[in-house]
Amino acid sequence: MYEIGSLIIIGVVAQWIAWRLRVPAILPLILAGILIGPGWELYTGHRLLSPRFDSDAGTGLFPGNLLYSFVSLSIGLILFEGGLTLKLKEIRGLADSILRLTTYGALTTTVIAGLAAHYVLGLNWQIAFLFSTLIVVTGPTVIAPIMRQINVKRQVATVLKWESIVIDPLGAFLAVLFYNFILAYYDPQATVYNSLIKFLQSGLVGIGLGFVLGRLLFILISRLYIPKFLLNIVTLGFVVGAFLLSDAIAHESGLLTTVVMGAYLANREVPYLHDILDFKESLTLLLISLLFILLSANMTVEQIRLVLNQESLVVFLIVVFLARPLGVFWSLRTSELGWRDKAFISWVGPRGIVAAGVASLFGIELAEEGITHAEYITPLVFLIVLGTVLLNATLAGFLARKLKVSLPKGSGVVIFGASEGARQLAHSLVESGRDVTLVTGNRAERDIAQEQHLTTIQVQFNSDLLDSKLDLTDIGYVLALTGNDEDNFYLLNNYRSREGIRGAYRLVTRKEIQAQRFGPEALFGHYVSYLLFNRAARNFGTVNAIQLLDPDELPNLIAQLREERAIPLYLRCTEHGDITFIPAGDRPLSVSPGDTLYYIGEPLPSVNRSAARQLARPVEA
Numbered sequence: 001m002y003e004i005g006s007l008i009i010i011g012v013v014a015q016w017i018a019w020r021l022r023v024p025a026i027l028p029l030i031l032a033g034i035l036i037g038p039g040w041e042l043y044t045g046h047r048l049l050s051p052r053f054d055s056d057a058g059t060g061l062f063p064g065n066l067l068y069s070f071v072s073l074s075i076g077l078i079l080f081e082g083g084l085t086l087k088l089k090e091i092r093g094l095a096d097s098i099l100r101l102t103t104y105g106a107l108t109t110t111v112i113a114g115l116a117a118h119y120v121l122g123l124n125w126q127i128a129f130l131f132s133t134l135i136v137v138t139g140p141t142v143i144a145p146i147m148r149q150i151n152v153k154r155q156v157a158t159v160l161k162w163e164s165i166v167i168d169p170l171g172a173f174l175a176v177l178f179y180n181f182i183l184a185y186y187d188p189q190a191t192v193y194n195s196l197i198k199f200l201q202s203g204l205v206g207i208g209l210g211f212v213l214g215r216l217l218f219i220l221i222s223r224l225y226i227p228k229f230l231l232n233i234v235t236l237g238f239v240v241g242a243f244l245l246s247d248a249i250a251h252e253s254g255l256l257t258t259v260v261m262g263a264y265l266a267n268r269e270v271p272y273l274h275d276i277l278d279f280k281e282s283l284t285l286l287l288i289s290l291l292f293i294l295l296s297a298n299m300t301v302e303q304i305r306l307v308l309n310q311e312s313l314v315v316f317l318i319v320v321f322l323a324r325p326l327g328v329f330w331s332l333r334t335s336e337l338g339w340r341d342k343a344f345i346s347w348v349g350p351r352g353i354v355a356a357g358v359a360s361l362f363g364i365e366l367a368e369e370g371i372t373h374a375e376y377i378t379p380l381v382f383l384i385v386l387g388t389v390l391l392n393a394t395l396a397g398f399l400a401r402k403l404k405v406s407l408p409k410g411s412g413v414v415i416f417g418a419s420e421g422a423r424q425l426a427h428s429l430v431e432s433g434r435d436v437t438l439v440t441g442n443r444a445e446r447d448i449a450q451e452q453h454l455t456t457i458q459v460q461f462n463s464d465l466l467d468s469k470l471d472l473t474d475i476g477y478v479l480a481l482t483g484n485d486e487d488n489f490y491l492l493n494n495y496r497s498r499e500g501i502r503g504a505y506r507l508v509t510r511k512e513i514q515a516q517r518f519g520p521e522a523l524f525g526h527y528v529s530y531l532l533f534n535r536a537a538r539n540f541g542t543v544n545a546i547q548l549l550d551p552d553e554l555p556n557l558i559a560q561l562r563e564e565r566a567i568p569l570y571l572r573c574t575e576h577g578d579i580t581f582i583p584a585g586d587r588p589l590s591v592s593p594g595d596t597l598y599y600i601g602e603p604l605p606s607v608n609r610s611a612a613r614q615l616a617r618p619v620e621a
Contacts, residue, residue, distance in 0.1 A: 003049055003061060010036070011289025022149060023393045024142045026292055026352065030386055033296025034304075042301050051298040052364075061294075068364070071295070071357045074287040075172075076243040076258040077236075078353060081280035082140045082165040083262020084273070094155060098162045100331035101345075102170060105163075106136040108327035109319070110174070116318040117380070121311050126182045127366075127373040133178050134359045134377070135319060135384045137171035139352015140164040142389055146348065150397040152405050153433040156341050160348055165259065168354045172255050176202070179362050182371065198251065205250035210260025213242045217261065218268050231272055232279040255354075291353055295360045296382065303379040312380065316387050324349045340403040347399055350392045351385040404577070411578070412436070414470065416491050417481040418445035418456060419530075421537035421600070425481075425569055426454050428543040428598050432572050432579065439470060461487050477581070479523070480506040483530040492521060507533060508584045522584035524567050536567050540601050543569065551591040557604075558582065558597075566601025 014032050018025035036048040052067055062070060114132035117123045123131070143164045147157050180198060217238050220226055226234050242261060243254035265273065306312075328346035335342070359381035366374035400406035413429055415422050418440035426436045426449075438449050438456040449456040459466050461482070478495045480488035488506040496504035507530055508522045516526060524533070548554060554571075561568050568582040574594040582589075 007049065007290060007293060008286070011286065011293055014293075015285065015289060018145075024145045024350070024389050025288070026139070026142055026350075026385070026389050027393065029289055029292035030296045030356075030382070033293040034299070036293075037297030038299050038301045038304055047297070049293075049297045051294045067294070067298070068361045071291060071361060072247075072254065073240065073243060074291055075354055075357050076254050077239060077280075078284050078287055079165070079168055079255055080239050080258035080262040081277070081284045082168070083259040083264075084266045084277050084280060086162065086165055086259075086263040086266050088267050094158055094162075097159055097332055097335040097337065098166065100335075101159065101163045101328065102167045104331035105327035106167060106171065106174070108330055109136045109323045112323035112326065113315070113319050116315045116323075120314050120318070121376070121380075123373045123376060126178070127371070127376065130175065130178045130182060130362065130366075131359075131377055131380055133171065133174040134355050134362075134381050135351055136174065137167050137351060137354045138164040138349050139354065139385075139389075140168065142350040142352045142392070143348065146350070146392055146396050150400045150406055151411065152344065152400050153341070154430070154435045155337060155433070156344060156405050159337070159345060164352075168255070168259070168352075172354055172358055175358050175362065176251075179366075182366065202250040202253040203256065205246055206253035206256025207260055209242065209246045209249070209253070210257040211264060213238070213245075213257070214261035214264030218265055218270060221270055221272070222268075224271075228272060228275075232276060235276055236279075236283070288353055291357060295356050298360060298364075299378055299382065303375060306376055307379045307383045312383060315380070316383060319384055320349070320388060320391065340405055344396075344400060344403050344405045348392055348396055350388045351381070352389075355381055356385050406577075412475040413477045413479065414439060414475050414495075415479045415481055416440075416461065416487070417483070418442065418449045418454075419481065419483070419534045419537075421533040421567075422479075422481045423449055423452060423454060424537045424541075424543055424600060425479075427452070428569065429579075430454070432598075433577065434579070437470070437475075439466075461491060476502040477579075478504040479581070480504075481523075481530070481533070482507075485509045496521075503581065505581055512584070518584040520583065520585070520587070524569065524582055525562050525584055527562075528567055528584065533567065536565065536600050540566070542602075543598055543600055544603055546597045546599070546604070548591060548595050548597060549593055551593060551595070554589060554591050554597070555586075560604060561599050561601060564601060564604065566599050566604075568597060568599045570598055572596045572598065 014028040017028045041047045110132045114129040117128035246257035247254040325346035363378035412435040418438040429436045441460045446456050446458040480491040492504045505521045505523045571580045
């Protein structure tokens with residue numbers, strides 16, 4: 001009882017320390033596990049915590065293979081929570097990059113890391129490539145906190161998030177395949193053919209059962225067969241049951257089943273999905289805390305000493321500075337992502353709980369089988385996990401700024417209304433690297449916006465469901481662009497004081513146009529009502545851009561645009577990537593050489609070339 005209670009308390013304290021120090025929680029969690037396990041044993045001769053039960057000493061938490069079962073089931077629940085965040089609309093235009101990264105990129109890492117482990121450390125081929133398959137996975141539990149801290153461009157963050165969640169079960173499967181091959185190699189009764197058949201069976205069962213059970217859970221929730229007060233606990237039991245059923249049918253297929261279930265639910269209109277996700281996030285936080293402490297405490301002093309040498313450091317450097325960059329640049333060579341984006345993605349590759357968990361389990365089992373060099377698996381993978389997390393947590397923000405892939409905090413935009421003008425503005429902001437969400441009560445507008453690959457929510461503005469459906473995480477700007485002045489004022493009053501909101505704006509009202517007096521939150525121009533805004537969007541059909549060479553020329557350019565009945569939208573700062581929306585009134589704006597002015601309208605017939613230059617590529621709606 002005391003050990004379990006202390007484990008939870010240590011996990012909570014480690015999470016709090018990570019929050020205070022702004023580092024991924026994996027660092028204090030692993031260090032805490034090493035301290036109470038092999039670290040304490042080194043200095044006192046006994047452990048404060050023994051994850052595996054020792055019958056001779058009468059100490060430990062998990063007898064037999066129960067530690068293996070607990071770790072497997074916990075990882076399944078963690079991956080289900082990750083799957084709940086996989087919305088297909090996020091990867092429109094990026095699906096090919098993610099597919100290549102999780103195949104070609106993983107293959108590159110496997111080959112290079114396996115060769116390094118064999119030739120540098122002298123591990124036999126079987127153990128060397130088992131190690132390399134274990135470290136192809138990047139951890140969503142580590143990448144998510146890093147992305148929250150540095151706020152990179154949407155495309156880069158999406159690729160990293162999807163790669164980390166998709167590669168986890170695939171990497172685990174690949175490790176299982178090599179694990180079975182090793183057993184087949186040393187067991188005269190087993191064959192490689194049988195191992196391959198089991199691998200394919202696990203994949204098919206995981207995908208098929210995940211889809212079927214995800215569909216069944218969706219029906220149960222959407223048809224209200226589950227009362228709301230039991231929703232979280234029933235969902236938890238359903239996921240556990242799905243994992244056990246899948247694993248009973250095909251060994252090690254449960255991880256893929258839970259990911260597919262989560263992804264299926266994420267892409268359907270599931271009632272109370274936000275509540276389920278909140279519960280699963282809290283549960284995942286607890287499980288991650290327990291797992292990292294248990295697994296690091298389960299290592300021995302001898303295992304740690306195995307990797308405290310120059311050869312292990314060389315393998316680590318090869319994985320980080322050769323395998324990962326080569327895999328990223330090769331797999332993304334045909335992607336539209338720029339070299340700066342690829343360079344940042346190649347740096348951010350922290351390994352997480354799946355690598356650590358599966359390595360611990362396989363290391364234990366192979367060592368008990370007497371396989372040569374099996375004792376290297378667990379400490380070597382933990383070295384990669386700790387090293388990559390430490391490097392990424394400390395340098396990712398610095399590199400993001402140097403590579404110019406980071407955005408200012410609070411850079412997301414919510415646009416209320418999804419008319420043609422709002423959609424053109426949204427497309428332009430997305431092209432500028434912004435996360436944009438359109439909110440409309442009109443189903444036809446929602447359908448058109450979604451067909452144009454814009455993130456769109458359909459909900460009435462005065463509905464109690466608005467706050468539950470709208471995620472304000474990292475939202476900095478709120479634009480009320482509806483055709484109803486009362487709705488626009490209501491929305492601004494409701495959201496302008498929310499935490500993190502940097503600016504709340506609306507279209508001008510009829511009274512303001514008549515009086516030619518505009519509030520500080522009025523947008524775009526003296527005449528830009530809802531009707532004229534959308535008429536211009538229909539007539540012009542494009543968002544164009546002008547790069548400012550002389551900042552003093554900005555007022556003249558805006559005046560010239562308004563004379564042409566074009567609509568100036570916003571300025572984008574070249575140096576910091578920040579945006580400033582053009583006010584309706586004549587308020588002075590801060591601008592620097594190289595900043596870009598975006599507007600709805602045709603290219604200006606005459607531009608002072610010494611003061612500005614018209615950019616060639618418009619943003620098509």
